[in-house]
Amino acid sequence: MTDDLPPHPALLPAGFTDLLPPDAEAEARLTETLTASFGAHGYQRVKPPLVEFETTLLAGSGAAVAEQTFRLMDPESQRMMGVRADTTPQIARIATTRLAAAARPLRLAYAGQCLLVRGSQLAPERQVAQAGIELIGPDVPEADAEIIVTAAAALAATGIGEVSVDLTMPPLIPALLGDTSAHAALVRALDRKDAAEIAAHGGALAPTLLALLEAAGTAETAIGRLAAIDLPAPVRALADRLSATVAAIRALMPALRLTIDPVEFRGYRYHTGVALTIFAPGRQAEFGRGGRYLCDNGESATGITLYPDTILAVAPRPALRPRLFLPAGTPAEAGARARAEGFATIRGLAAAADDADEARRLSCSHLWRDGRAVPLEG
Amino acid sequence: MTDDLPPHPALLPAGFTDLLPPDAEAEARLTETLTASFGAHGYQRVKPPLVEFETTLLAGSGAAVAEQTFRLMDPESQRMMGVRADTTPQIARIATTRLAAAARPLRLAYAGQCLLVRGSQLAPERQVAQAGIELIGPDVPEADAEIIVTAAAALAATGIGEVSVDLTMPPLIPALLGDTSAHAALVRALDRKDAAEIAAHGGALAPTLLALLEAAGTAETAIGRLAAIDLPAPVRALADRLSATVAAIRALMPALRLTIDPVEFRGYRYHTGVALTIFAPGRQAEFGRGGRYLCDNGESATGITLYPDTILAVAPRPALRPRLFLPAGTPAEAGARARAEGFATIRGLAAAADDADEARRLSCSHLWRDGRAVPLEG
Numbered sequence: 203m204t205d206d207l208p209p210h211p212a213l214l215p216a217g218f219t220d221l222l223p224p225d226a227e228a229e230a231r232l233t234e235t236l237t238a239s240f241g242a243h244g245y246q247r248v249k250p251p252l253v254e255f256e257t258t259l260l261a262g263s264g265a266a267v268a269e270q271t272f273r274l275m276d277p278e279s280q281r282m283m284g285v286r287a288d289t290t291p292q293i294a295r296i297a298t299t300r301l302a303a304a305a306r307p308l309r310l311a312y313a314g315q316c317l318l319v320r321g322s323q324l325a326p327e328r329q330v331a332q333a334g335i336e337l338i339g340p341d342v343p344e345a346d347a348e349i350i351v352t353a354a355a356a357l358a359a360t361g362i363g364e365v366s367v368d369l370t371m372p373p374l375i376p377a378l379l380g381d382t383s384a385h386a387a388l389v390r391a392l393d394r395k396d397a398a399e400i401a402a403h404g405g406a407l408a409p410t411l412l413a414l415l416e417a418a419g420t421a422e423t424a425i426g427r428l429a430a431i432d433l434p435a436p437v438r439a440l441a442d443r444l445s446a447t448v449a450a451i452r453a454l455m456p457a458l459r460l461t462i463d464p465v466e467f468r469g470y471r472y473h474t475g476v477a478l479t480i481f482a483p484g485r486q487a488e489f490g491r492g493g494r495y496l497c498d499n500g501e502s503a504t505g506i507t508l509y510p511d512t513i514l515a516v517a518p519r520p521a522l523r524p525r526l527f528l529p530a531g532t533p534a535e536a537g538a539r540a541r542a543e544g545f546a547t548i549r550g551l552a553a554a555a556d557d558a559d560e561a562r563r564l565s566c567s568h569l570w571r572d573g574r575a576v577p578l579e580g
Numbered sequence: 581m582t583d584d585l586p587p588h589p590a591l592l593p594a595g596f597t598d599l600l601p602p603d604a605e606a607e608a609r610l611t612e613t614l615t616a617s618f619g620a621h622g623y624q625r626v627k628p629p630l631v632e633f634e635t636t637l638l639a640g641s642g643a644a645v646a647e648q649t650f651r652l653m654d655p656e657s658q659r660m661m662g663v664r665a666d667t668t669p670q671i672a673r674i675a676t677t678r679l680a681a682a683a684r685p686l687r688l689a690y691a692g693q694c695l696l697v698r699g700s701q702l703a704p705e706r707q708v709a710q711a712g713i714e715l716i717g718p719d720v721p722e723a724d725a726e727i728i729v730t731a732a733a734a735l736a737a738t739g740i741g742e743v744s745v746d747l748t749m750p751p752l753i754p755a756l757l758g759d760t761s762a763h764a765a766l767v768r769a770l771d772r773k774d775a776a777e778i779a780a781h782g783g784a785l786a787p788t789l790l791a792l793l794e795a796a797g798t799a800e801t802a803i804g805r806l807a808a809i810d811l812p813a814p815v816r817a818l819a820d821r822l823s824a825t826v827a828a829i830r831a832l833m834p835a836l837r838l839t840i841d842p843v844e845f846r847g848y849r850y851h852t853g854v855a856l857t858i859f860a861p862g863r864q865a866e867f868g869r870g871g872r873y874l875c876d877n878g879e880s881a882t883g884i885t886l887y888p889d890t891i892l893a894v895a896p897r898p899a900l901r902p903r904l905f906l907p908a909g910t911p912a913e914a915g916a917r918a919r920a921e922g923f924a925t926i927r928g929l930a931a932a933a934d935d936a937d938e939a940r941r942l943s944c945s946h947l948w949r950d951g952r953a954v955p956l957e958g
Contacts, residue, residue: 213677215654215661218631220674223624223688230625230691234612242901242919244926246601247608251707252630252693253596272652274663276593277697283593285652285663296598299591305941307929310601313608315630315693319655329629344908344929351912454912523620530722534729534832541620548622551685551722563683 217321217328224522229331231520232360233510236333237313239356245311245335250292252285252315259284262498263472264291270318285317289332290505294497297338306339313510327511334490336505338497343443346476346494346504347450353480353490353506354458361518365489366459366481369421369447372470372493374414374440378407378433393468414464421448421460428464447476459483475504487512522546526568526575527561529554540575595699595706602900607709609898610738611888614711615691617734623689623713628670630663630693637662640876641850642669648696663695667710668883672875675716684717691888705889712868714883716875721821724854724872724882725828731858731868731884732836739896743867744837744859747799747825750848750871752792752818756785756811771846792842799826799838806842825854837861853882865890900924904946904953905939907932918953 214220221229237247253274260268267287274283286292289312297308313333321328335352337345350367357365375392376382382389388411391399397412404411410431417427425445433441444462451458470477470493477493492506523546528537530550537547545568554560561569561578568575592598599607615625631652638646645665652661664670667690675686691711699706713730715723728745735743753770754760760767766789769777775790782789788809795805803823811819822842829836848855848871855871870884901924906915908928915925923946932938939947939956946953 213636214629215631215633215659216656218629220629220678221627222674222678223626226625226627226690227619229627230612230615237608241605242924244903244924247604248601249599249604249607251592251596251598252695253593253707255593258591274650274652278594278699281593295591296600300598300600305943309926312604317631321656329631340929342929348927348929525622546620546622548687549722549726551718551720551726565683 215328217318217326219327219329224519225514227522228519229510229514232514232517233313233331233333235360236356236508236510236513237311239359240311240333240335240352243309243335243352243355245309245337245352247311247313248293248296249312249314250286250289250296253283254286254292254295255279256282256284258295259286259291262291262294263495264288266471267291270320272317272319287316287318288507289314289316289334290336290492290495290507293334293336293505294338294495294503297336297503298497298499298501307345308338309335310338311335331510332507333510334492334505334507336503338501338503341475341494341502343446343450343476346447347454349492349504349506350451350478350480351454351458353492353508354455356508357480357489357513360513362482362489362513362516364459364483366461366483366485367451368461368463368466368479368481369444370463370466370470370477370479370493371440371444371475372467372473372477373475374437374444374464375467377437377440378410378414389468392465395465411465418463418465419461421462424462424464428462444476474502478506480506480508482516487516489513489516524568525564525566526570527557527564527566528570529557529560532570536570536573540570543575545575593706595696595704597705597707602897603892605900606897607888607892610892610895611691611709611711613738614734614886614888614891615689617737618689618711618713618730621687621713621730621733623687623730625689625691626671626674627690627692628664628667628674631661632664632670632673633657634660634662636673637664637669640669640672641873642666644849645669648698650695650697665694665696666885667692667694667712668714668870668873668885671712671714671883672716672873672881675714675881676875676877676879685723686716687713688716689713709888710885711888712870712883712885714881716879716881719853719872719880721824721828721854724825725832727870727882727884728829728856728858729832729836731870731886732833734886735858735867735891738891740860740867740891740894742837742861744839744861744863745829746839746841746844746857746859747822748841748844748848748855748857748871749818749822749853750845750851750855751853752815752822752842753845755815755818756788767846770843773843789843796841796843797839799840802840802842806840822854852880856884858884858886860894865894867891867894902946903942903944904948905935905942905944906948907935907938910948914948914951918948921953923953 270287271284276283316330318328388403401408413431417424428441473493475494479491480489490508494504526545528549648665649662654661694708696706766781779786791809795802806819851871853872857869858867868886872882904923906927
């Protein structure tokens with residue numbers, strides 16, 4: 203609908219929007235496509251509530267979004283509840299409580315809305331749709347690879363031709379540095395990928411850190427460089443796990459655009475293994491992110507959250523039903539037939555002076571005339 | 581999944597639940613079916629936010645759900661926001677602001693979650709899904725009829741064979757009594773359909789009220805009785821509008837089970853014309869309700885909200901993809917082919933001692949063996 207008025211600036215709180223036709227339909231269809239693809243890959247849907255007790259919602263990995271969680275007083279229990287700001291902790295809770303006895307690996311999927319207390323300058327939205335998958339159970343490279351190719355397949359199902367996946371290993375730098383809080387200047391330098399500052403603050407670790415910085419880029423090149431760096435055993439194990447994950451991805455999806463950044467770790471607050479971000483080609487949009495984490499009970503899991511709102515801006519729009527005007531008095535059977543043929547039928551509520559004019563006024567492309575759908579010119 | 585543990589009683593606040601497999605999938609598919617049917621009938625989807633400023637959320641017809649609305653303080657604007665307890669007022673807001681210039685009649689659809697502050701004994705849920713349609717514009721019987729047959733068609737699309745629609749005219753009794761608050765005992769008697777008490781408290785209106793009480797039942801019978809009652813002109817106009825709506829429904833859907841209750845009015849707090857409830861046959865479940873109301877700017881509209889959670893309990897379950905186990909190392913192309921054939925593929929992450937046992941352990945009905953999907957016995 204192109205004839206809408208500009209919104210009154212104070213109509214909705216900042217970061218909340220009305221999706222209008224045809225955007226709301228496109229977003230719903232996109233989410234249906236993503237979840238149907240997850241289902242075809244064996245991920246079974248669950249639907250946690252929008253609201254939980256604070257104590258369960260913010261447990262484990264949920265603590266990372268505590269500041270972004272709206273709180274509500276529950277008049278029934280007199281306890282504090284939170285509105286989810288992220289779905290992954292809820293799925294982890296379901297996996298380790300209601301579905302504790304379900305066979306592992308346990309593959310779950312979800313789609314729904316989240317609320318955030320504050321938007322940022324780059325991402326002002328405070329209601330964010332999420333559609334995702336979680337693979338609960340074995341901590342193996344094949345599991346990390348599976349969620350990545352499943353997410354890439356879901357994006358391909360929406361008509362997005364190509365995506366780029368950036369792999370990181372968030373525990374690697376902390377494993378090398380020990381207590382990262384004792385190295386504030388160095389962490390800042392790593393975060394900015396500032397080689398001069400890393401050299402200045404890296405001390406004895408500077409050569410290793412600079413080599414790791416160099417080992418970022420296209421997966422196969424980066425993995426070769428990573429293999430050549432001399433690393434302490436626990437750090438080497440993490441680097442090898444990253445390489446094994448690349449190999450497992452390649453076995454399933456050889457052509458996926460894959461980069462590695464072993465130095466990146468600050469954006470992945472609760473990740474305990476391989477983490478990732480999925481970008482549009484050229485990185486102009488972030489389609490999703492995820493990685494390995496521990497459930498509240500210590501069980502390992504990995505998952506990816508896709509952002510339908512972001513994907514919607516890039517994905518091809520779904521074909522909508524052409525709109526067919528049925529003049530008042532058109533038999534009900536004609537409408538049923540036209541809908542079965544793929545039209546959206548718009549019924550006249552009263553006789554119109556000119557049916558074709560009325561059809562155009564109602565944004566119809568077709569008019570029911572003489573027992574059939576006739577395309578309207580102009 | 582039948583092997584889930586019983587939920588810990590205090591895990592979630594009362595009235596909030598986790599939907600597990602396969603229920604969550606069934607609910608999502610059901611909602612997709614409803615909204616696809618709305619779309620085929622020309623209702624275009626909109627998606628208002630979960631949260632709005634209290635001032636807009638509770639304006640107009642939204643005032644009816646003020647007590648059931650959770651409030652949140654917005655840290656950005658320092659104003660109070662509410663989480664929607666009903667979607668209709670939001671659609672009316674969109675229609676009269678963002679879409680004020682869109683052609684009338686304006687047909688809009690929606691689907692989403694609502695939160696309620698308190699559950700009742702009969703309906704303990706505090707998160708309620710809604711899927712509905714609103715027809716904004718002409719106040720004519722054909723519009724009232726259209727939303728009813730559109731809702732009935734959407735329910736039929738879910739596989740529900742038959743529904744029963746009960747029509748009421750909430751302004752009729754108030755138009756007859758004048759100020760209803762001056763007739764508390766009589767209103768209570770009408771509410772209970774207690775003929776003796778109506779006779780006792782009805783005064784000069786008692787014969788008319790008892791005749792209206794008698795004029796409840798199957799639409800055609802009731803309309804005949806309603807036509808024979810002597811009513812003041814404004815009340816007669818309302819009764820005739822109810823009859824005209826029945827005629828308009830019959831023109832579109834002759835076989836719909838239709839009853840009328842002209843005395844019912846207390847459950848329809850903001851309705852200004854024909855209102856309705858859609859029941860499962862036998863009335864064991866309420867699938868939806870709706871009716872005519874005024875938007876905040878005085879524009880007339882009518883709509884119906886369906887309750888997917890209630891429908892889910894009655895509707896036939898969708899066929900799910902049969903689960904096919906792909907032993908570790910199965911080529912990626914085989915999985916893609918099996919998914920295209922309608923299977924949900926479950927990939928082995930490591931070699932299993934016995935592929936068939938592993939497939940059964942993961943609730944698969946089929947195993948990929950010798951290049952094809954083989955059904956598993958037992």
